Amino acid sequence: MSEPTGLRARKKERTRDAIGDAAVxxxxxxxxxxxxxxxxxxxxxxxxxxxxxYFPTKEDLVLHRFADHQGEAARVVRDRRSGIKPVxxxxxxxxxxxxxxxxxxxxxDHPEVVAFHRLVFTTPSLAARLTRYQLEDEEALADALxxxxxxxxxAAQVLAVQRVxxxxxxxxxxxxxxxxxxxxxxxxxxxxxxxxxx
Amino acid sequence: MSEPTGLRARKKERTRDAIGDAAVxxxxxxxxxxxxxxxxxxxxxxxxxxxxxYFPTKEDLVLHRFADHQGEAARVVRDRRSGIKPVxxxxxxxxxxxxxxxxxxxxxDHPEVVAFHRLVFTTPSLAARLTRYQLEDEEALADALxxxxxxxxxAAQVLAVQRVxxxxxxxxxxxxxxxxxxxxxxxxxxxxxxxxxx
DNA sequence: GTTACTCGGTTAAAAAAGCAACCCGGTCAA
DNA sequence: TTGACCGGGTTGCTTTTTTAACCGAGTAAC
Numbered sequence: 260m261s262e263p264t265g266l267r268a269r270k271k272e273r274t275r276d277a278i279g280d281a282a283v284x285x286x287x288x289x290x291x292x293x294x295x296x297x298x299x300x301x302x303x304x305x306x307x308x309x310x311x312x313y314f315p316t317k318e319d320l321v322l323h324r325f326a327d328h329q330g331e332a333a334r335v336v337r338d339r340r341s342g343i344k345p346v347x348x349x350x351x352x353x354x355x356x357x358x359x360x361x362x363x364x365x366x367x368d369h370p371e372v373v374a375f376h377r378l379v380f381t382t383p384s385l386a387a388r389l390t391r392y393q394l395e396d397e398e399a400l401a402d403a404l405x406x407x408x409x410x411x412x413x414a415a416q417v418l419a420v421q422r423v424x425x426x427x428x429x430x431x432x433x434x435x436x437x438x439x440x441x442x443x444x445x446x447x448x449x450x451x452x453x454x455x456x457x
Numbered sequence: 458m459s460e461p462t463g464l465r466a467r468k469k470e471r472t473r474d475a476i477g478d479a480a481v482x483x484x485x486x487x488x489x490x491x492x493x494x495x496x497x498x499x500x501x502x503x504x505x506x507x508x509x510x511y512f513p514t515k516e517d518l519v520l521h522r523f524a525d526h527q528g529e530a531a532r533v534v535r536d537r538r539s540g541i542k543p544v545x546x547x548x549x550x551x552x553x554x555x556x557x558x559x560x561x562x563x564x565x566d567h568p569e570v571v572a573f574h575r576l577v578f579t580t581p582s583l584a585a586r587l588t589r590y591q592l593e594d595e596e597a598l599a600d601a602l603x604x605x606x607x608x609x610x611x612a613a614q615v616l617a618v619q620r621v622x623x624x625x626x627x628x629x630x631x632x633x634x635x636x637x638x639x640x641x642x643x644x645x646x647x648x649x650x651x652x653x654x655x
Numbered sequence: 656g657t658t659a660c661t662c663g664g665t666t667a668a669a670a671a672a673g674c675a676a677c678c679c680g681g682t683c684a685a
Numbered sequence: 686t687t688g689a690c691c692g693g694g695t696t697g698c699t700t701t702t703t704t705a706a707c708c709g710a711g712t713a714a715c
Contacts, residue, residue, distance in 0.1 A: 266504060267670075267703055274672095296693065306464060306673050311694060465673055465700075472701095493662060504703050509664065660713080670703070677696075685688085 275313050278303045282320035287374050291321070291382045318388040321379060325392055328363055332418065333399035345404055349417055350453035353424070357445055360438050365428030366445050368438040376429050393418060413456075420452045473511050476501045480518035485572050489519070489580045516586040519577060523590055526561055530616065531597035543602055547615055548651035551622070555643055558636050563626030564643050566636040574627050591616060611654075618650045 264272075281302040285294045296317055300310045314320050332349060339348035356364040362372045379385045401414035427448065431441045479500040483492045494515055498508045512518050530547060537546035554562040560570045577583050599612035625646065629639045 265703080266502065269502070270702090271671085295691085297691095304464060304467070307693095308674085308695075309672055312671080315694095317693065463673080468672095469701085494664085495662080505663095506665075506704085507702055510701085513664095515663065656715100658714085661711085663710090664708085666705100666707075668704085670701105672701075673699080675696100675698095678694085679692100681690105681692080683688105683690085685686100 274303075274305065274309075278305065278310060278313055279320065279323055282314075283324075283375065286321060286378055287371065291378065291385060296320075316388075318385055321382075321385055322388055322392060324375075325363070325389060329392065329396060330399045332396060332414075332421075333403040336400065336403040344457075346413075346417065346453060346456050350449070353421060353449055353453070354446065357442065357449060360442075363425065364445070365425035365430075365432070366438050366441060368432050368436075373429070373432055377433065380426075380429075393422070416456060420456060424449055424452060472501075472503065472507075476503065476508060476511055477518065477521055481522075481573065484519060484576055485569065489576065489583060494518075514586075516583055519583055520586055520590060522573075523561075523587060527590065527594060528597045530594060530612075530619075531601040534598065534601040542655075544611075544615065544651060544654050548647070551619060551647055551651070552644065555640065555647065561623065562643070563623035563628075563630070564636050564639060566630050566634075571627070571630055575631065578624075578627075591620070614654060618654060622647055622650060 278299065282294075282299045285299060285302060288294075296307060296310060299320065300307045303310070314323065319326065331352075335348050335352045336345045339345065353364065357366055360367045362369075362375075365376070367373070379389060397411075397414050397418050400417065401411045404410035404413055424445070428441060428445050432438060476497065480492075480497045483497060483500060486492075494505060494508060497518065498505045501508070512521065517524070533546050533550045534543045537543065551562065555564055558565045560567075560573075563574070565571070577587060595612050595616050598616065599609045602608035602611055622643070626639060626643050630636060
């Protein structure tokens with residue numbers, strides 16, 4: 260099933276994970292600006308140049324978790340079964356994320372996850388960089404949807420919807436509610452939003 | 458206190474330990490000839506050339522634990538306090554090893570240690586290589602003792618004594634007795650042997 | 656009696672990592 | 686105002702590791 264991973268690939272992935280995990284846990288502990296890249300490199304037991312070989316900027320040390328979902332929307336559209344409309348496929352995918360309490364839907368009450376979201380949303384440079392990721396995502400989705408202004412508009416709207424839904428869910432959880440408790444209204448919100456898109 | 462270990466040195470040491478540990482545990486499990494160097498490299502998650510960069514031959518994967526004590530006798534003689542005769546210093550050092558149940562004295566009943574000794578003593582190529590290590594050790598000790606045939610003879614005798622004592626202890630433990638039980642007679646054996654050397 | 660393994664060990668080239676030194680913009684103090 | 690740090694990144698050079706291919710000896714199959 261899984262590709263025949265050589266030693267090289269396996270170790271690279273491990274190093275990447277080690278850096279990312281060390282970074283996030285330090286950030287959650289002392290805040291984005293309270294941690295230097297030197298600290299992270301030391302914690303991950305790698306050198307500074309190596310760190311920057313894996314992550315181009317300090318921000319990416321946080322956002323790689325979003326970056327890993329990069330292009331997901333476009334993929335969902337491309338891989339949909341024939342006869343299914345793009346928006347429907349995206350709707351179902353989001354719904355599945357909700358049911359699985361996927362962190363990207365905002366519907367996850369693990370303390371670490373909610374702290375992580377707070378970190379991202381309350382650190383300006385991170386929020387800024389995040390929107391850049393979302394723009395790239397939007398372009399990819401637009402390409403998957405077709406050409407012309409119609410596709411671009413729809414892509415923008417879909418991602419805007421997802422963004423709002425995720426933030427809404429996260430906000431409710433940040434206010435102290437549990438994911439299971441919020442789940443029903445998250446579903447109806449999503450149904451309503453996606454239905455309006457059609 | 459401890460040397461300023463850079464990343465490089467730290468990782469090298471870890472890699473070496475990983476290889477050595479993987480090798481020994483596989484050998485104990487399936488015997489020296491039941492394990493290929495490829496198996497060991499795979500278990501240690503390194504490539505075959507890397508393995509041979511750390512250990513020149515397959516035998517050394519086992520014997521590095523002895524190699525780590527290489528030159529110890531010579532060092533004991535050189536570092537003895539003034540007024541102490543070499544044989545006395547070596548005697549006291551061996552006695553201290555006995556009291557600390559140092560594996561090199563054979564007086565250690567940890568299952569892993571006794572299995573390890575059996576592995577070494579019952580695998581011809583290992584036993585052969587081990588005597589080569591002991592010869593080097595002997596030369597170093599001879600140099601520490603002085604020059605001429607006198608020093609060489611004494612070095613050979615001291616190491617022969619230690620070898621016999623260690624094997625005797627190990628044999629008793631291999632027969633099922635505990636190290637603590639064997640300890641008193643190990644001490645009297647050592648006292649007798651070293652006294653005869655003077 | 657080839658052929659085709661396996662196993663210990665080596666080689667050459669290329670990828671990756673380490674190290675030290677550096678650039679640039681900020682900040683704080685003399 | 687200068688000068689000395691510290692922060693995020695970068696640059697070159699060296700060391701380490703992976704990879705794939707190979708050698709030479711043994712050995713089992715046909």
